[in-house]
Amino acid sequence: MINRLVENIKRTGAPIVVGLDPMLDYIPEHVKENAFEEFGETLEGAAEAVWQFNKEIVDKTCDLIPAVKPQIAMYEQFGLPGLAVFKRTVEYCQEKGLVVIGDIKRGDIGSTSAAYAAGHIGKVQVGSKSYIPFGEDFITVNPYLGSDGVNPFLKVCREEKKGMFILVKTSNPSSGEFQDQLIDGRPLYELVGEKVDAWGREAMGDTYSYVGAVVGATYPEMGKVLRRIMPKAYILVPGYGAQGGKGKDLVHFFNEDGLGAIVNSSRGIIAAYKQEKYADFGAEHFGDASRAAVRDMVSDIKGALENR
Amino acid sequence: MINRLVENIKRTGAPIVVGLDPMLDYIPEHVKENAFEEFGETLEGAAEAVWQFNKEIVDKTCDLIPAVKPQIAMYEQFGLPGLAVFKRTVEYCQEKGLVVIGDIKRGDIGSTSAAYAAGHIGKVQVGSKSYIPFGEDFITVNPYLGSDGVNPFLKVCREEKKGMFILVKTSNPSSGEFQDQLIDGRPLYELVGEKVDAWGREAMGDTYSYVGAVVGATYPEMGKVLRRIMPKAYILVPGYGAQGGKGKDLVHFFNEDGLGAIVNSSRGIIAAYKQEKYADFGAEHFGDASRAAVRDMVSDIKGALENR
Numbered sequence: 039m040i041n042r043l044v045e046n047i048k049r050t051g052a053p054i055v056v057g058l059d060p061m062l063d064y065i066p067e068h069v070k071e072n073a074f075e076e077f078g079e080t081l082e083g084a085a086e087a088v089w090q091f092n093k094e095i096v097d098k099t100c101d102l103i104p105a106v107k108p109q110i111a112m113y114e115q116f117g118l119p120g121l122a123v124f125k126r127t128v129e130y131c132q133e134k135g136l137v138v139i140g141d142i143k144r145g146d147i148g149s150t151s152a153a154y155a156a157g158h159i160g161k162v163q164v165g166s167k168s169y170i171p172f173g174e175d176f177i178t179v180n181p182y183l184g185s186d187g188v189n190p191f192l193k194v195c196r197e198e199k200k201g202m203f204i205l206v207k208t209s210n211p212s213s214g215e216f217q218d219q220l221i222d223g224r225p226l227y228e229l230v231g232e233k234v235d236a237w238g239r240e241a242m243g244d245t246y247s248y249v250g251a252v253v254g255a256t257y258p259e260m261g262k263v264l265r266r267i268m269p270k271a272y273i274l275v276p277g278y279g280a281q282g283g284k285g286k287d288l289v290h291f292f293n294e295d296g297l298g299a300i301v302n303s304s305r306g307i308i309a310a311y312k313q314e315k316y317a318d319f320g321a322e323h324f325g326d327a328s329r330a331a332v333r334d335m336v337s338d339i340k341g342a343l344e345n346r
Numbered sequence: 347m348i349n350r351l352v353e354n355i356k357r358t359g360a361p362i363v364v365g366l367d368p369m370l371d372y373i374p375e376h377v378k379e380n381a382f383e384e385f386g387e388t389l390e391g392a393a394e395a396v397w398q399f400n401k402e403i404v405d406k407t408c409d410l411i412p413a414v415k416p417q418i419a420m421y422e423q424f425g426l427p428g429l430a431v432f433k434r435t436v437e438y439c440q441e442k443g444l445v446v447i448g449d450i451k452r453g454d455i456g457s458t459s460a461a462y463a464a465g466h467i468g469k470v471q472v473g474s475k476s477y478i479p480f481g482e483d484f485i486t487v488n489p490y491l492g493s494d495g496v497n498p499f500l501k502v503c504r505e506e507k508k509g510m511f512i513l514v515k516t517s518n519p520s521s522g523e524f525q526d527q528l529i530d531g532r533p534l535y536e537l538v539g540e541k542v543d544a545w546g547r548e549a550m551g552d553t554y555s556y557v558g559a560v561v562g563a564t565y566p567e568m569g570k571v572l573r574r575i576m577p578k579a580y581i582l583v584p585g586y587g588a589q590g591g592k593g594k595d596l597v598h599f600f601n602e603d604g605l606g607a608i609v610n611s612s613r614g615i616i617a618a619y620k621q622e623k624y625a626d627f628g629a630e631h632f633g634d635a636s637r638a639a640v641r642d643m644v645s646d647i648k649g650a651l652e653n654r
Contacts (some may be wrong), residue, residue, distance in 0.1 A: 061457070069471070072447060078472035111458045115465035116472075117479030118433065122426055122454040143454055145488065147584075149369070150419045163617035164370070164424075165378070165387035170427030178443075180453065182490040183516050184523030189596040208491050215492030216538065219529040226534070315654070325350070 039175045040243035040250075040272065043137045044297060046104030052336045055074055055139060055274070056099060056328075057304025058127060064309040066321035069094075085119035091324075093131065095308055096134060098325035099332050103138040108272075132299050136294075139274065140174030142165040143150045143205065145187050152190035159191070159200035174205045176201040178252060178274070188237060192249065196241050199249040201272075204237075206230045206264060209254025209277030220280070223322055227260065231267040236333055238271050244273050246298065253291065255280055262290035265298070271301045279306030279335070286341035296343055307331045347485045347509045348551035348558075348580065351445045352605060354412030360601070362645045363447060364407060364580070364636075365612025366435060367417040368396045372617040375631035393427035396420075399632075400435050403616055404442060406633035410640050413445040415582075415610055423577045438483055447582065448482030449511065453495050458594035460498035461576075467499070473537035484509040486582070489538050493590060496545060500557065504549050509556040509580075512545075514572060516560025517585030535568065539575040546579050554580050554606070561599065563609065564590055573606070581607045587614030588642070593650035604651055614638045 047053050062070065070166075074305040077083035082227050089090060091242045095107065113124035128138050158177050161168040179191050179202045191202050207217055207227040217227045231251065238247030247270045253261050255277035266272065278284075278301050293298035310316045310331035311324040319327035353360050367428035370378065370392060378395045385391035404414065418441075421432035436446050452462040464487050469476040487499050487510045499510050515525055515535040525535045539559065546555030555578045561569050563585035573581065581599050586592075586609050618624045618639035620634040627635035 051369060058571075059458075074473055079475045081468075081472065081477050081562060083469075083478065084472040085472075109454075109461075110460055111452070111454060115461040115470050117465065117470075117477070118430055120465075120479070125426065134575065144419070144451070146417075146419060146451055147516065152568075153369075153419040153423040155415075157419070162389075162392075162423050164392040165382055167387045169389050169425070171389065171428070180451075180488050180490055181526060182488055182513060183518055184520035184525070186520040188519050192363070200444055205490060205629060208455065208495075210491055210494050212492035212494040214540070216490060216534065217492070219412055219527075219534060219537065221527040221529060226524065229527065230524065233634070325649075327391040329565075330563065 039138065039199055040246050040248050041213060043105060043272065043300070045096055045244060046137055047297065048298065049338070050056065050104050052103055053300050053339060054103060054332070054335055055105040055107045055300050055302045056095070056307050056332065057107045057109060058092050058095070058102055059112045059304040060091050061112060064305065065091045066311070066324050068321065081116045081119045081180065082117040084116045085123040088120070089118070089123045089126060093130065094325040095328045096131055098136040100136055102329065102332050102336070105139055105255045105300065106131050107141050107305070109141040111311060128172060131333050135282065137175045139176040139178070140172065143178050143180050145180035145183055147183060148186045148190055150292055151187050153204065155191045155194040160194040160198055169225070173314065177230050178203045180205050180207065181233065185233070191236055192241055194325060195248040199248070201250060203250040203252050203274040204230070204234050206251040207253045207257055207260050208235060208281065209256045213254065216308065226261065228267060230262045231302045234271055236270040242270065248272055250274055252276065258287040258290055265290055269293070273297070275299055280302045285338035288339060289342050289346040292343060303335055347445065347507055348554050348556050350512050351413060351509070351580070351608070352554060354445055355605065355608065358412050359409060359410055359648070361412060361608050361647060362640070362643055363413040363415045363608050363610045364403070364411055364640065365417060365449070365610050366400050366403070366616065367420045367612040368399050368616065369420060370395065372613065374632050376617070376629065387423045389427040392424045393431040395422070397431045397434060401438065402615045402633040402634045404439055404444070404597045404637045404640050406637045407640050408442040408444055410637065410644070411444065413447055413608065414439050415447040416447050417449040425653055431481055436480060436492055445483045447484040447486070447511065448480065449486050451486050453488035453491055455491060456498055457496045458493050459487070463499045463502035467510070468502040469508055477624065484511060486511045488543065489515050493541070495552070500545055500549055500646040503556040509557070511544050511558040511560045511580070511582040512538070514542060514559040515561045515568050521562065536571065536575060539572045543576040547574065550578065554578055558582055560584065561594055573598055573601070579599070583607055583609045586613045587589060595645035596647060597650050597654040600651060609647060611643055615643065633652055
């Protein structure tokens with residue numbers, strides 16, 4: 039799947055991923071009204087609004103982008119109907135040729151991580167039959183429990199040729215509280231980065247590993263160091279746009295070949311119609327606003343890469 | 347909810363929690379056969395088997411125990427039907443008067459943690475109405491992202507009088523890989539423990555905080571130190587029984603008042619009928635085997651506490 043991600047990025051020329059993190063506040067009133075008319079102000083109604091919103095954005099951007107990253111929390115908050123729409127979104131995006139990164143940040147002890155791996159990137163056995171429960175292409179994984187929490191994911195990545203991005207240095211303001219603590223003079227995130235490199239070498243695609251890393255756009259200097267520590271890891275970079283990261287901050291996350299990083303934007307793309315810059319589209323044409331925002335984001339990053 | 351957990355523990359005299367982590371391998375053949383007969387070898391069939399298994403164990407143990415801890419991964423692996431049974435299990439256990447600890451180990455950046463908090467221990471707003479999506483009483487939380495990943499959970503704990511247990515030192519063999527790294531001569535888990543203490547003081551119940559900690563039974567010496575660092579935190583102790591922890595290892599997790607810790611056993615209770623010790627019950631009477639295993643576990647821990 040890492041090979042397909044790299045192919046998709048080369049084909050579109052867009053090292054970006056659209057974060058499908060649909061808070062109800064981002065969804066235009068007319069979409070919510072239609073959904074509530076059919077299903078009432080219920081969890082089913084909220085889930086339907088999310089689905090209609092996602093579908094329009096995917097339809098309007100899928101030819102420009104290699105991948106999407108649905109954040110499962112935004113679906114899980116609407117209970118079972120929300121999770122049904124998570125699954126429907128995964129399947130729809132795959133039909134459109136997109137690589138789907140499930141942002142699930144799971145991680146537990148061995149047998150439990152194995153269950154998460156089966157559920158999200160693998161298969162589960164029921165008697166003589168096997169099923170694909172959620173079927174993402176990549177997932178995000180939390181490393182706090184160490185190798186035996188990560189190995190079950192690694193095993194399934196190898197078996198199914200799927201991938202994962204392990205949290206190394208997250209984009210949020212307080213990520214340093216634990217991640218930046220110095221161990222023999224070096225921050226914890228570097229140790230985690232070294233582990234990502236080691237785990238990743240056991241699961242190589244053609245040029246990059248099935249095992250990538252999450253490093254926030256908001257910490258470009260750390261990205262530079264981590265790029266060196268994990269040369270074979272694709273870096274998933276959140277924090278662009280709404281969280282403050284800019285194109286010029288991102289160049290060090292990429293390798294010399296212009297590959298090696300994929301930059302996420304969620305609110306900046308899916309709620310673009312709410313920004314002054316794209317206000318002319320109006321809420322009615324929110325999908326077109328997202329399309330314009332994708333084009334602008336790609337230009338920003340490409341421009342920065344050309345000028346580095 | 348921490349007050350009710352303490353009350354339940356005092357009433358039952360059992361500082362234990364039964365981990366409802368139903369792998370299909372643990373479920374007796376006759377239960378699976380009945381479920382597959384009705385629903386086929388499908389995700390629905392697997393979920394039904396899990397439900398029947400859980401219900402029998404809860405019915406046979408609920409008068410002896412204060413709480414249960416369903417591990418959501420074991421349900422999530424069966425997709426939407428699995429998660430429906432997770433929810434049904436939460437509700438059924440609450441009807442039986444049990445406190446439900448959702449072992450979900452979520453944790454993300456602020457707005458995403460807020461969505462998880464709403465979904466699992468809070469309410470979600472849909473238009474003018476609000477809903478309780480999963481409705482656990484406590485959850486487990488991963489601290490790797492720092493305070494701004496934890497604060498949204500803390501906010502909901504205060505609003506809803508719910509609780510959480512934050513991963514400090516996990517029970518698995520490789521937990522030390524990151525958690526034991528020394529920072530100015532002190533292990534990372536102690537820093538996390540200090541944070542748990544600080545977060546917890548902002549959300550106090552009558553004698554203990556809404557904010558507890560997870561510390562593995564497999565590391566009793568570390569439990570002793572952490573007990574001192576977080577005097578107001580209830581400690582959820584996994585790793586008893588199948589993972590190797592014994593009653594005498596557990597005494598230091600408790601305060602002088604005999605409170606302050608709740609010990610989890612999953613496989614050791616729910617799959618007790620598979621152990622030689624309880625084999626006489628037979629697979630047909632697996633619930634009675636679980637009841638006997640609960641009684642033995644309580645005796646083991648009480649005996650150790652009396653002899654300390």
